[in-house]
Amino acid sequence: MAQLPKVDVVFVGFGLVGGSIANELSKHTSLQMVALERGPFRDTYPDFLQDHFDEWRYAVQSELFQNLARNTITFRNNADQTALPMREYGSFLPGDGVGGAMVHWNGASWRFLPHFFEYRSHLENRYGPDFLPEDTTIQDWGITYDELEPYYDQYEKTFGIAGKAGNLRGEIIEGGNPFEGPRSDEYPQPPNQIAYGPSLFREACEEIGLNPFPQPSGNSPGTYTNPDGMTLGACNYCGFCERFGCHVGAKTSPIVMTIPNALASGRVEVRQFSTVYRIDHQDGVATGVSYYDANGMPQEQPADLIVLGAWTLENTRLMLLSGIGEPYDPQTGSGVVGKNYTYQTGGAGATVWYTDRILNRFMGSGANGFAIDEYNSDNFDHTGLGFFGGGNIACNNTGARPILGSGPLPPGAARWGSPWKAAVKEYYNRSVNFGMQGESPAYRQHFMDLDPTYRDAWGDPLLRITFNWTDNERRMVQYVAETALARIATAMGGQIQQARGVITDYSIVPYQSTHCQGGTIMGADPATSVVNKYSQAWDVPNLFVVGASNFPQNAGYNPTGTVGALAYNTADAIISRYLDSPGPLA
């Protein structure tokens, strides 16, 4: 194996985490950096400008996602089952290539609620020590919203997030989310122009006394230049966001806002098609990483500092493969790596069909809509409800591409033949969908470890996920569907309404959400967490493991905004503290 010349910093994966930290280090230090990215660098021009309107290639045939032929996960609902490989997508769609999954995201960009960072303490204080289910392993993050707020702000300004503040330095602002934590500043951009369907949702919510506000969005309403001089284009609402790159550089992402600036420093090298398979370490110090290069040949890249930002699943797998941290054992509850795998609870949704108007569902953007937060997390009283948690309810016009988005059709519609044809012609452009993005609590029996049987293309074990819904989520989904969604649907009018609120067992088969969390969770105690509040590995201080893998449990929001905040939190910790005195920061 070739040993390459040592560098100061190596990034494993080059998306939101790696791109943000590399960009900050390039501005504030003279460090030499190498980024190892398993996929290619696809850019706005020429890649997306000239090709992105291809639903079959990108959305269905998975052009921008991890290549499952080389590496996938195995899955089972519980430890009594034999986990089997996810041979085909799929519940979630991990990204592949420079910019990571943020290249193909929709653009919904949230901050988590303040109480969510101290969730166990908050719930036990409010409802008593016996309130939580016995098997839940939710825990406090070891960092507070107030500590993270400056980094949310830095992330939002770097990426040009659009929205309307609901809480500015403690003052509740009309038109924003009244439940959000205090913001030090307004969003850097005003809200998008929002499509017809979501506007009907907003009117209905207002009519029944709820507080709808514009969905915080990474789809740029105008041209925007960030503090580094990087410019976002203006969104023209073409309706091809999620699963696609943006053809006009208007959907914010690392390939538009951070990575080009980092590369301009001349001190960052990106190696495409480079798949890291071990973090090399000795006596509690990481010495570098081993990776397969573009030809599949092993290479060894020594470095002083390592930033692992390869998304939840590979962050966790690389820690396990490298033998860093104690693997989690669900029998005893000991160990930490792989603990608290969480997802995003779907299943509470509603559709309204209008026969008296068309809605131009194909015009839109990934985060083009309105949301309400009355039913999220602990924003409502859970006394006597039999569950904890909730979720954000949003209505977005993401663009109805026809292969995957010709429906939904009204209940009872034919699935094929002339009756189907009549139904799809009638209803394609007449439906409005909305639903809850539900919180996903952590449980003792839900975790990730290395699969005993299945291997990747190079012979390393696949990551194994053991996960299911529990009665807590089943009750949560049913409650929100009945209490909120059905009521909103009725208020929206329309000729046909449907609210759905039943979940049974989690399935890896239908697409639900690309929000996978946990495995290298954050905390104040090394016995119950993998990283400290700076995302620094407790056991290896020159290794930072950053991403949604740090979430001890997942909120009822999209995770990207919080991943961005954690990345800037880490960047600042490295620049302001670690480089002066390398070693444990907490």
Next chain:
Amino acid sequence: MDHDVTQSPGIEPSEPDSAPAEEAARPRISNEELARRRVNRRLLMAASAAGGIAVTAMAAPGLRAQESTPEEGPTTPEEAAEQVATVTPGDAEQTGDTGQIRGGFQFFVPFQAAIVEAAAARLIPTDDLGPGATEAGVVYFIDRQLYQERTGFQGYRGQRYGLGPFQPGEATQGDQSALPLSERFRIGILGIEGLAQERYGNGFVRLSPEEQDAILEEMDSGEIESFGRVSLRTSPAVFEADESTPAGESAITAKAFFELLLAYTFAGFFADPVHGGNRDMVGWKLIGFPGAQMGYGDLILNYGVPFEGEYRSLADHQTAMSGGD
């Protein structure tokens, strides 16, 4: 797209399919005669499925007629092969009751293509609402996908994980079969044909639309036990229902193949025309999806106002992007 996985590679003893009454009433024929007819049947089906000259020469409708009037069909494999050779997929002007064959196929043979095209035409019919799967060229879209799949282990969602061991799991764990997509179609197409022969004593492409719908509905219902043989004792394209041709095992169920066919038919109707289907954007025009528009700008605020712009394909977009008009 669930489907069952057959674990045991061996031939399980199974009851012969119950023969239609008409079939059972026929007098027994010699093995030699049976073998001769099988050869004829296989070749002729390929010819008739191509929808051209052979059909006319055989005095359609097809195989049943051929059996009762053997003098009208070829009597040797060589003769049959000659007739097949006169039917080429490129004969754009030739029309049969399977529709026009408008271009060559990369993966399918015409026999397979005709069955897929006929089935797709029932899933998305040509009717008073306008063009259907046939006009969209769905069969060409599917054909291209299946040919491309030959270079890798690919499914509807793209590259698949193809390493073993293979074993069936829970529905929540997804498709676990080792069978490539193109082979699922190969087996599934024969499954449709076998079902048509069993129920109606005729090839699928020769059935009336109502009979074809009945076959598809039966597949969709999930109640068919035996479908698409893997274990063979005769040539796979022989659909005689007698005790010497047991149903064999299913590697893909009728329901699973129905779902696969439906998914690919929809994709071929709605995917950008660059992939071979959705010709003239007929799928998009049915529902009013305008295609590869650079964007809608302020139109997004024109609530309820129909979009009046031209439909636009990826080829239109790429032409514009590469300096053309």
